[in-house]
Amino acid sequence: MTAIDPVVRRTVSRIGVYVGVCVATVFFALPLLWLVLTPFSKHPSYKATLDGVSLDNFDRLLHNPQLWRSLRNSIYLAGGTAVVVIVTAALASYALSRVRIPGRDQLLYALLLLSSIVTGTAAMVPIFLMLYQLNLLDKQFAVVLVLSGGLLPAAVFMLKDFVDSIPRSYEESARVFGASPSQILRHIVLPLIRPGMATVGVWSLVQVWGNFLIPFILLSDDKKQPAAVVMYTFYDTGGQPNFALISTFALVYSVPVVVLYLIVNKRYGFSFQGGIKG
Amino acid sequence: MASVELRALAKQYPNGVRAVDGVDLTIADGEFFALLGPSGCGKTTLLRTLAGLEVATEGAILIGDEDVTAQPPGDRDVAMVFQDYALFPHMTVLQNIAYPLRIKGVGRNERSARAAETAQGLSLGPLLERRPAQLSGGQQQRAALARAIAVHPRVFLFDEPLSNLDARLRLEARTFLKKLQQSLGVTTVFVTHDQAEALAMADRMAVMDSGRIRQVGTPREVFQRPANTFVANFIGATPMNLLDAVAADGTLEFDGFTLPMPPAFAEQVRDGDKVVYGLRPEYFAMSSTPEDGAVKGEVATVENLGVSVLVTVEAGSQSLGAVVPEADEPALGATVWLRPAPNRVLLYRADDGELVSS
Numbered sequence: 170m171t172a173i174d175p176v177v178r179r180t181v182s183r184i185g186v187y188v189g190v191c192v193a194t195v196f197f198a199l200p201l202l203w204l205v206l207t208p209f210s211k212h213p214s215y216k217a218t219l220d221g222v223s224l225d226n227f228d229r230l231l232h233n234p235q236l237w238r239s240l241r242n243s244i245y246l247a248g249g250t251a252v253v254v255i256v257t258a259a260l261a262s263y264a265l266s267r268v269r270i271p272g273r274d275q276l277l278y279a280l281l282l283l284s285s286i287v288t289g290t291a292a293m294v295p296i297f298l299m300l301y302q303l304n305l306l307d308k309q310f311a312v313v314l315v316l317s318g319g320l321l322p323a324a325v326f327m328l329k330d331f332v333d334s335i336p337r338s339y340e341e342s343a344r345v346f347g348a349s350p351s352q353i354l355r356h357i358v359l360p361l362i363r364p365g366m367a368t369v370g371v372w373s374l375v376q377v378w379g380n381f382l383i384p385f386i387l388l389s390d391d392k393k394q395p396a397a398v399v400m401y402t403f404y405d406t407g408g409q410p411n412f413a414l415i416s417t418f419a420l421v422y423s424v425p426v427v428v429l430y431l432i433v434n435k436r437y438g439f440s441f442q443g444g445i446k447g
Numbered sequence: 448m449a450s451v452e453l454r455a456l457a458k459q460y461p462n463g464v465r466a467v468d469g470v471d472l473t474i475a476d477g478e479f480f481a482l483l484g485p486s487g488c489g490k491t492t493l494l495r496t497l498a499g500l501e502v503a504t505e506g507a508i509l510i511g512d513e514d515v516t517a518q519p520p521g522d523r524d525v526a527m528v529f530q531d532y533a534l535f536p537h538m539t540v541l542q543n544i545a546y547p548l549r550i551k552g553v554g555r556n557e558r559s560a561r562a563a564e565t566a567q568g569l570s571l572g573p574l575l576e577r578r579p580a581q582l583s584g585g586q587q588q589r590a591a592l593a594r595a596i597a598v599h600p601r602v603f604l605f606d607e608p609l610s611n612l613d614a615r616l617r618l619e620a621r622t623f624l625k626k627l628q629q630s631l632g633v634t635t636v637f638v639t640h641d642q643a644e645a646l647a648m649a650d651r652m653a654v655m656d657s658g659r660i661r662q663v664g665t666p667r668e669v670f671q672r673p674a675n676t677f678v679a680n681f682i683g684a685t686p687m688n689l690l691d692a693v694a695a696d697g698t699l700e701f702d703g704f705t706l707p708m709p710p711a712f713a714e715q716v717r718d719g720d721k722v723v724y725g726l727r728p729e730y731f732a733m734s735s736t737p738e739d740g741a742v743k744g745e746v747a748t749v750e751n752l753g754v755s756v757l758v759t760v761e762a763g764s765q766s767l768g769a770v771v772p773e774a775d776e777p778a779l780g781a782t783v784w785l786r787p788a789p790n791r792v793l794l795y796r797a798d799d800g801e802l803v804s805s
Contacts, residue, residue, distance in 0.1 A: 342533035345498050346547040346598065347521025356546075360537040 204423075207416035214412055226417040235391075236399065236418055242309070243395035244425075246384065247377040249313040254324050254373040255366050257317070262328035263358055267337070277326060284322035289315075289383055297386060307389045315387065316377050324369045331365035332358070364437040371433050378426055396422050449511025449601040449634060450476045451497070456506035457658075458489075458496050466492040468658035470506070474636060474651075479628045481649035482638045485681065489658040490638045491606060497636065498527045498604050511601055521550070526595035527604040530611060532587050534579035540566070540590050541575040547598040565597040566590075569627075584612050588620065596631065603628075605637035609644060621647055642682050646670060654678045672793065676800035679725050679793065685757055688731075688767055690724045691797065699724060703763010707740045709792035712803050721797035728757060730791040731769035733777070734784050741786035742767065746777045760785055 203217035211221030230236060265273060289296075296315055297306075305311035335358070343353045359366075381397045388394055400422070403414045451474040458467040466489045474480045482490040495501045497508060499520030508516045515523045526547070534543050541562055548558035566575055569589045579587055588608070595603060608624065609617045625648050628635050639645050645652050646666040653663045654677075662674040673679035679687045692699040692706075694716045699706050706724070708716065716722060737743070744762030756776045760767045760783060769785050777783055794803040 336531065336533070338529045338531055338533040339535060341500055342527065342529055343546070343550075344500065345520045345525065345527045345604075347550045349521075352550065357535055 204416060204419055207412060208420045213416055226413045229413070230417050230421065236396075238392060239394060239396040239399035240422070242393060243378060243397065243422075245309060246312055246316070246380075246395050247374045249310070250316045250320065250377045251370045251373040253313060253317040254320050255370045258321060258324040258328045258369055259359065259362065259366055261321075261325045262332050263354065263362075265325065266329050266332040267340075277329065280322040281326045284319070289319050289380075293382065293386060296383075300387060306387060307393065309388065309393055312384050312387050315383055316380065317373075319383075320373050320376060324373065327372075328362065328365050328369055331362055335361050367433050367437045371429060374429065375426055450474060450509075451480075451602060451634060451636065452509040452512075453493075453497075454507045454509070456493070456496065456508065457504055458492055458501055459504045465658050467496060467503075470658075470660055472653060472660065472663065474634060476511075476634055477632045478634055479625070479648060479650045480634075480636045481645040481652035482636065482655060483642060483645040483652050483681075484640065484655035486640060487657075488655040490640075490655050492658075493655070494527075494604055494606055494636060494638045497602075498525055499523055500527075523602075524600050525602045525604055526598055526600035528591045528595050528606065528608060530607040532579075532591035532611070534587055534590055534594070536579055539576050539578060540571060540582070543579065543590060544571075544594045544597050547594060551598065562593070562597050565593045569593050569596075585616050585620065588612065592627070601634065603633050603635040603637075605635065607638055607640070609639070609641070617644075624648060643684060646682070654681060672802070673725075674802050676723055676725070676795050679795070683727055685728045685752075685768060685770055688724070688726050688728060689795075690765055690767070692722055692724045694718055694720045694722060701742075701763060702765060704742050704744075704765075706742060706787065707789070709787075709789050709794065711790065711792075712794045715803045716794060722803065723795040723797055723800070725793040725795060726787050726791060728768040728770040730788040731767065731785040732788065733758065733769050733771045733775060734786070735777070735781065736784065738784045738786050740789075741784040743782065743784050746779055746781045746783060749776060749779060758783075 199217055203215075206217055206219045207213045208226050209222050209224065210219050211223040211225070213226065214220075265277065300306050300311055300315070303311075339357050339361070340353050343357055348356065378395075379397055380395075381401065384393075384395050385398045385401070388398075391399075396418070400415060400418060403411045403418070451472075453470050453472040456467055456470045456472075457465060459465045468489070470493060482493060484490045492501060496503050499515075499518065503516055506516070507514055510523060510525070534540075535546065538546065541559060544566055545553075545558040545562035548561060553561070563572075563575060566572060569592060571586065571589055571593060574582060574586060574590075579590065582590060588611070605624075609620050612620055621644060637648070646669075649666055651663065651665050652669060653660045654669060655661065656677050662669055662678045664672075664674075669678060670682055673682055673687075676689055679689060690701055692701045694700075694708065695718055697708050697713070699708055699722070701724070734741070742760075742762045744760035744767060746758055747761045747766065748759040750757040750759075751773075752770070754773060755770050756773050758769045758771060758777060760769060762785075767785060771777075795801060796803055
């Protein structure tokens with residue numbers, strides 16, 4: 170067998186890589202393509218084609234009260250969780266960053282590790298039982314608390330890193346001028362960690378927006394369910410998925426998150442560099 | 448405006464390290480006082496303890512005859528300027544300068560007016576609406592100073608105020624700070640590791656080493672008569688010659704040569720005493736012809752210092768440094784005679800490094 174010229178071999182492998190990447194890209198892009206095209210199609214189906222352009226789907230969607238209510242529920246759950254997580258994580262990360270207690274770092278890593286291993290799904294039964302005993306089943310604010318609890322370890326971990334990067338000389342300077350700890354927190358620390366808080370907030374919001382299992386199990390009243398759960402029920406009487414409804418609603422459902430991401434990205438940039446020089 | 452007194456002050460950390468080890472110090476009202484020392488000598492810890500950022504483990508701090516040892520920083524009426532200035536990046540320069548007044552509860556209009564006035568005094572008028580990141584290093588320093596001045600404290604504390612400036616700016620800032628302190632008349636304590644800076648700016652200074660004060664005095668005293676070999680070595684642009692010698696019969700015997708006993712110490716030193724001979728390189732006169740009371744040696748290196756030249760001369764087993772005018776620059780390997788100026792010689796005891804008392 171003759172030796173293959175290394176240049177030829179390199180070119181062929183390059184072509185192979187590009188072809189592979191293209192196939193993978195198409196594989197992932199296809200559903201997104203479906204999501205963007207189908208709502209505008211006159212005859213929506215499982216194929217990603219544009220079969221006659223119309224806005225009828227959106228028209229029908231606008232007149233469906235159940236769907237708007239579910240979007241409101243999503244906003245309440247996601248927004249509520251984001252607020253709870255931001256406030257608690259900001260206070261916790263500031264304290265953990267500045268106070269030196271023995272075992273602090275180990276505690277943080279243990280928290281992070283445990284929260285990754287024991288996911289919401291794994292803990293679902295104990296959580297359900299706990300809420301049942303507390304008489305908090307079918308209450309939206311209880312879902313907010315459960316979701317916050319699940320997101321907090323990671324949020325605290327993220328924010329603490331951010332707070333660590335802020336030099337202590339700002340706080341010490343304020344201390345010498347006579348500022349109380351609460352004044353230092355409000356005037357100096359919180360404004361400086363705003364980008365971090367925004368990132369944690371958006372991250373929490375996105376996590377909750379798409380969360381199906383926890384609201385599905387903890388809320389029994391259909392009227393309280395968020396959009397992610399409601400979409401699960403879009404089947405017509407024959408048991409066939411209602412493509413029109415699913416695709417249109419999915420598109421509308423994903424828009425707020427994308428818009429929010431763009432706004433926050435413009436304002437804060439999602440960077441975790443403290444990088445602030447006095 | 449107040450005097451500062453430290454009595455047997457000590458700061459010990461939980462791991463046993465005594466960063467400040469029994470310091471007694473009195474700083475007069477209105478004095479520009481320097482804490483000088485190498486890294487890790489405890490000068491910054493001492494300053495922070497004065498400010499209240501660190502709690503003293505022993506001793507007392509008095510500001511204006513009032514014992515403030517137990518008081519939190521805000522009650523001590525001091526203002527501190529940090530090495531990195533710590534200007535709050537999310538506030539404008541005006542808001543930064545007005546911040547201490549805001550903490551004290553001054554109303555918005557009044558504190559803005561007072562801040563603007565202080566800023567004008569430091570030529571910061573046109574920069575008031577900028578953020579700290581938009582200022583140059585020198586402007587940032589003036590803004591930090593304005594913030595400290597605006598609140599009219601009793602004592603200023605500066606932590607390495609010039610370290611963050613580039614070399615050229617540093618010299619200008621030295622003069623600027625000195626003039627400012629003189630016009631304000633506020634007691635100022637500043638920390639530095641740069642001995643030239645301390646000598647140039649301070650009214651009096653303390654040289655520190657390992658948590659203790661090794662000498663307190665005016666720059667002239669510390670420069671001309673260092674109390675021990677540590678201070679002698681630390682002060683001075685060129686390192687002082689510190690040579691081991693033994694007193695013998697009216698002369699000093701070194702390893703390889705002898706020099707006459709300096710008259711100022713003749714009474715205090717007995718034959719057989721081991722001493723350390725201290726003389727600044729600037730006080731050696733160099734000549735190419737033999738001289739009485741001089742050391743003969745060979746030129747090993749020549750370093751250009753600008754207007755003068757630092758010549759290292761090997762004599763016996765010792766290396767001696769001499770600073771001579773550039774016109775007298777010798778050739779490498781040349782034989783020269785170094786004659787010490789007799790009234791500039793200092794003798795230290797070999798065992799503890801302290802000046803032989805005279």
